[in-house]
Amino acid sequence: MKKLIHLALIILISVSFSCQKETEKTQTSEVVTKVKNDIERIEPPHWWTGFKNTQVQLLVKHPNIMEATPSINYAGVSIEKVHKADSPNYLFLDLNISESTKAGLFNIHFKFNEEKELVQTYEIKNRLKDASDYQGFDSKDAIYLITPDRFANGDTSNDINESLKEKTIDRKNDYARHGGDLRGIIQHLDYIEEMGFTQIWSCPLLTNDMERSSYHGYAMTDFYQVDPRYGNLEEYQELATKAKEKGIGLIMDQVANHCGSAHWWMQDLPFKDWVNQQESFENNKPLNNSNHRRTSNQDSYASKRDKKEMAEGWFVPTMPDLNQRNPFMANYIIQNSIWWVETLNLSGIRQDTYPYPDKTFMSNWAGAIMNEYPNFSIVGEEWSTNPLLIAYWQEGHDNKDGYDSNLRSTMDFAMQKNMVDALNEDEKWDTGLVKIYEGLANDFAYASPKDIMVFPDNHDMSRIFTQLKGDVPNTKMALSYLLTLPRIPQIYYGTEILMHDFEKPGDHGLIRTDFPGGWQGDIVNAFSGEGLTDAQKDMQLFLKKVLNYRKSSDAIHNGQTIHFAPFMGTYFLFRVIEGETFVHIINKNEEPITIDLNRYEEVGLNGKTLINIITGETFKWQDKIILSERGSLLLTTKI
Numbered sequence: 267m268k269k270l271i272h273l274a275l276i277i278l279i280s281v282s283f284s285c286q287k288e289t290e291k292t293q294t295s296e297v298v299t300k301v302k303n304d305i306e307r308i309e310p311p312h313w314w315t316g317f318k319n320t321q322v323q324l325l326v327k328h329p330n331i332m333e334a335t336p337s338i339n340y341a342g343v344s345i346e347k348v349h350k351a352d353s354p355n356y357l358f359l360d361l362n363i364s365e366s367t368k369a370g371l372f373n374i375h376f377k378f379n380e381e382k383e384l385v386q387t388y389e390i391k392n393r394l395k396d397a398s399d400y401q402g403f404d405s406k407d408a409i410y411l412i413t414p415d416r417f418a419n420g421d422t423s424n425d426i427n428e429s430l431k432e433k434t435i436d437r438k439n440d441y442a443r444h445g446g447d448l449r450g451i452i453q454h455l456d457y458i459e460e461m462g463f464t465q466i467w468s469c470p471l472l473t474n475d476m477e478r479s480s481y482h483g484y485a486m487t488d489f490y491q492v493d494p495r496y497g498n499l500e501e502y503q504e505l506a507t508k509a510k511e512k513g514i515g516l517i518m519d520q521v522a523n524h525c526g527s528a529h530w531w532m533q534d535l536p537f538k539d540w541v542n543q544q545e546s547f548e549n550n551k552p553l554n555n556s557n558h559r560r561t562s563n564q565d566s567y568a569s570k571r572d573k574k575e576m577a578e579g580w581f582v583p584t585m586p587d588l589n590q591r592n593p594f595m596a597n598y599i600i601q602n603s604i605w606w607v608e609t610l611n612l613s614g615i616r617q618d619t620y621p622y623p624d625k626t627f628m629s630n631w632a633g634a635i636m637n638e639y640p641n642f643s644i645v646g647e648e649w650s651t652n653p654l655l656i657a658y659w660q661e662g663h664d665n666k667d668g669y670d671s672n673l674r675s676t677m678d679f680a681m682q683k684n685m686v687d688a689l690n691e692d693e694k695w696d697t698g699l700v701k702i703y704e705g706l707a708n709d710f711a712y713a714s715p716k717d718i719m720v721f722p723d724n725h726d727m728s729r730i731f732t733q734l735k736g737d738v739p740n741t742k743m744a745l746s747y748l749l750t751l752p753r754i755p756q757i758y759y760g761t762e763i764l765m766h767d768f769e770k771p772g773d774h775g776l777i778r779t780d781f782p783g784g785w786q787g788d789i790v791n792a793f794s795g796e797g798l799t800d801a802q803k804d805m806q807l808f809l810k811k812v813l814n815y816r817k818s819s820d821a822i823h824n825g826q827t828i829h830f831a832p833f834m835g836t837y838f839l840f841r842v843i844e845g846e847t848f849v850h851i852i853n854k855n856e857e858p859i860t861i862d863l864n865r866y867e868e869v870g871l872n873g874k875t876l877i878n879i880i881t882g883e884t885f886k887w888q889d890k891i892i893l894s895e896r897g898s899l900l901l902t903t904k905i
Contacts, residue, residue, distance in 0.1 A: 296339040298371040298728055304384035305331070305376065307530075309490055309598070310605045312389040317369050317604075318397075318638055321346070325536070326357040326376075327892040334376035334384070338500045341365030341391065349594070351536040358594050363390060389400075400607065402643025402674070403465045403515055403614045405716040406823045408813050410463035410748070413725050414471055414496055415443055416480040417759055418450025418784030427494045431477045431528065437785070440775025443481045448497035450507050458792050459512045461762065461806075462813025466509055467517040467616055469725055471496045472584050476584065482778070483519070484618060484724075485526030485585055489602050500607070506610045508540075515613030517645075518606055522599050522631060523622040529756035532586060540595060542578035555579045557589070560621040564658050566667070576826040577624055580675065598626075600634045603640045607639065609728040613781030620646030620659060620676075627671065632661075633674035645675035645754075647721050649726075651683045653708040678720040678753060681705050685722070686733045689740040699832035704827060704850075705837075706751070720753040723761060725778055729845065732766045738801055739897040742808055742853050746898045749812050750839060752827050762794045762809045763802040769788060773858040808880060812900065815879045819904070821846040828869060836861060836893065840869050847871060851891075851899040858894045863887060876901040 307327040326336075332354040341521065342364040349358040359374075369392040377648040405560060419425070423443040425435045436442040448471065468858040470483030473493040483493075488549065492499050506516045525532075531540070538544060543553050556579025562568040563576070580587045590596050614637070620628065632644055648659050657663050659676045683706030691698030698886055709715040720732035722744050734740040741764065749755050760781050767776040782798075783791030790797035798806070816822050825843035836856040841848040847869065853859070863872075878885065879900045885891070893899065 268642045277577070291362055296373060297474050298373055298387055299499075300375065301371065302385040303387065303830045304328075307385040308374075308386055308388065309734075310601055311607075312362065312391060312488055313361075314391045314608055315363060315369060316365075316393045317363075319634070320363050320365070322361050322363060322601065323594070324359040324361060324662050325594075325598060326359060326386075327531075328356060328376075328384070330354050330378075331357050333377065334378050334709060335642070336408060337375045337377065338372060340367075340370075340372035341633045342858060343372060343489075351594075353534055353536050355534055356536040359500065365878060368714045394611070397639050398641060400611070400642050401515075402639075403754060405752065405754050407464045407754060408462060408816060409465040409467050409517065409754065410458055410461070410720075411467045411469075411756055411758045412451060413469045413482070413723060413759070413778045414451060415446040415450065415476050415483075416778045416784075417446045417781050419445040419786070420449030420451075420453045420455055421447055421497065424495055424497060430473075430475045430480075430495070432475075432480045437780060440773065440778075441479045441481070443495065444780055444785075445495075446784060447495065447778070448492075448501040448505055452508055452795055453513055454784075455505075455508055455514065459514060461810050462517050462817055464755070465517055466505075467614075467756065468519060470521065471502060474526055474581075476526050477528070481830060482774070484521055485524075485528075485830050486521060487526045487529040489525070489598075490605070495549055499855065500597060503610060506612070510611065517612060517614040517615045517616055517643075518610065518612050519618060520588065520603060520606070521618045522603075522628065523589050523619045524581050527584045527586055529586070534744050534751055537592055537594065539589050539592050541579065542589050542665060544589075547586065552582050553583065555583065556581055556622065560648070560657065563621050563625050563676065564665075565665070566657065574623070576689075581619060581622060588623070590624040590631075596627055596630065598632050603631065603635055604638060606849055607635070607642070612642075614643040614645065617644060617646045620648050620673070625671075629670060636672055636674070643674055646673050648676050651680045653680050653711045654716070656680060656712070657711045660713050660718070662768055663737060667743055669747070669791065674714075675717045675754065678718045680708070681748075681753075682722065685744050686730075689737075689744060689854075690732055693835045696832035696835060696837075699835070699837045699852065699854065702747070703829060703837060703893040706827075709752070710858070716752040716754070718753055719756055720748050720751060721756040721758070722748055723758050723777075724756070725758065726774065728771045729758070730761060731764045732768055732771050736761045736766070736768065738764070738805065739895075741805065743898045746784050746849060746900055747839070749816055749847065750822060750841060750900075751840075757809070758791070762806045763798060811868075815900075815902070819846065819848060819902070821848040830866060833865065834861065838866060840866075843868065845904075847874075847876075847903045848898075849876065849899075851893070851902040853893040853896055853899065855859075855893065856896055858892060862887065862893050863891055871903070875905065876903055876905055 283721045304330045309325045313322045332350050333740045344362050345362040346362050349556040374386045437443050437444045472486045473488040473491045474480040474485050475487040476485050524586040557575040562573045656676050659671050684701045689700040783793045821841040825841040830838045837852040874887050875883050
């Protein structure tokens with residue numbers, strides 16, 4: 267009898283325990299049968315499992331949401347802390363997503379009182395690949411920079427969006443929208459691949475709901491929305507996928523420093539310090555705009571006033587300066603960057619106006635991304651021709667103030683200027699060519715020269731053909747030289763067909779001219795070559811040959827760099843690795859000249875046969891070389 271009672275108790279306890287576990291499972295795994303969207307806005311719009319950092323902070327925007335108590339019943343997801351903002355219309359929720367969390371939908375309940383509750387369905391997704399599999403760009407790549415509104419109009423149905431402020435298309439107006447879009451880039455991936463580019467950097471594609479000049483993309487009014495005039499998120503993802511299939515990575519242009527003045531939050535800012543100079547903005551007082559003294563970031567003598575005006579001033583009156591010292595803003599920007607890396611399978615980020623935000627934050631921002639994606643790449647824009655300032659921002663540089671940027675790549679405005687000055691100067695005692703020779707000699711200042719991005723021009727400066735006064739041989743010398751350096755090269759769309767801004771040099775609207783052939787009815791089509799001049803076709807083919815040779819040149823990617831001081835109006839640069847020597851000769855002489863090759867004996871080319879990568883002609887390296895015309899000579903031992 268005692269045994270029967272004992273057995274019954276065991277069964278009863280077992281059943282009770284089983285029921286309790288089933289109840290707990292039900293309580294922590296609410297089943298979502300219908301998606302609900304009661305809340306005005308939640309950002310990020312979804313998140314993923316499997317990050318090193320298991321925390322994510324949700325921005326919740328809804329009228330009087332401060333009065334609500336949020337709750338979640340989903341296994342592995344918990345609300346760690348609820349933060350109220352200064353505005354009653356915001357909450358910030360700190361979620362913890364444990365390693366055991368399964369992908370799926372769950373509801374966030376916002377209970378106001380016994381009679382009112384709002385529900386928002388949120389999603390946790392599985393990551394498509396491991397973080398270490400995100401491969402960044404490097405010196406093996408060549409980047410094609412595109413201003414999307416001006417490249418190609420692949421879908422005319424999205425040209426005008428009635429819900430946005432700027433509603434016109436006017437190709438005759440350099441500062442209006444012209445209609446280029448994501449579909450236009452997708453349709454011309456074959457052209458980009460055949461030219462020899464391995465990465466695409468597009469100027470921003472997020473919504474710029476500004477009244478005018480919204481085409482450039484840098485006054486963002488929604489950090490999570492693709493501008494509908496460019497297409498939609500699915501098309502952005504399609505671009506990334508189809509580019510990847512062709513071996514082309516996608517670099518996203520991001521802006522941590524500012525937003526557009528029409529950003530949705532500017533009418534109801536979460537905190538009193540969400541943007542810099544917020545009080546002046548809210549009271550319609552004149553704003554103390556940035557003094558643009560970027561050297562205050564490094565200057566040990568800089569006044570507090572100059573540092574403050576640099577970090578907190580608005581870039582321009584229509585671009586409010588984000589306050590990254592606010593921890594919620596800081597989290598917002600970091601999470602936004604990571605969200606786009608995952609969403610688009612990015613190979614890199616180009617960060618606009620890098621020295622303008624709070625520099626401690628920028629180190630934390632880059633550090634957070636690189637910690638999550640160890641093989642990723644980020645390049646920061648530092649518009650300075652001083653190598654000391656460029657070097658300061660690169661990871662690994664020994665800064666006296668101890669600053670560590672966590673930034674792998676910076677932009678080489680110094681070399682760009684040296685090259686233009688050198689080629690424009692009439693040679694006398696080789697003073698022009700000495701500028702690029704000594705410019706490259708400054709590489710000792712950089713922690714990793716080959717991780718710096720070099721370029722002949724971009725969306726903010728005159729086309730290189732304009733800068734070099736319409737001189738074709740000089741333009742070829744500039745392009746081939748930059749593609750030979752121990753650097754990551756970037757070429758702006760249209761540079762390959764000698765696009766220029768002679769009418770108004772430096773005018774941003776004109777610099778960003780439409781790429782011919784990108785619009786139905788264009789008489790000239792640079793994609794097919796129809797209507798191009800002989801000079802344009804020649805330049806396009808020249809660049810195509812250099813880029814495609816560069817793709818497989820280990821000497822250019824990883825070789826030792828040896829250059830010789832300019833001599834008799836010539837400059838010799840060698841890239842050397844076992845099995846391959848690449849030679850780049852710049853010749854500024856108008857008349858034929860003979861150069862004694864014994865000067866370059868140490869490179870070890872004597873008696874070897876080299877091939878001209880442009881003409882295909884062979885040349886035996888012996889006692890002398892006759893340079894018959896001004897321009898570049900590109901030779902390789904790789905037959």
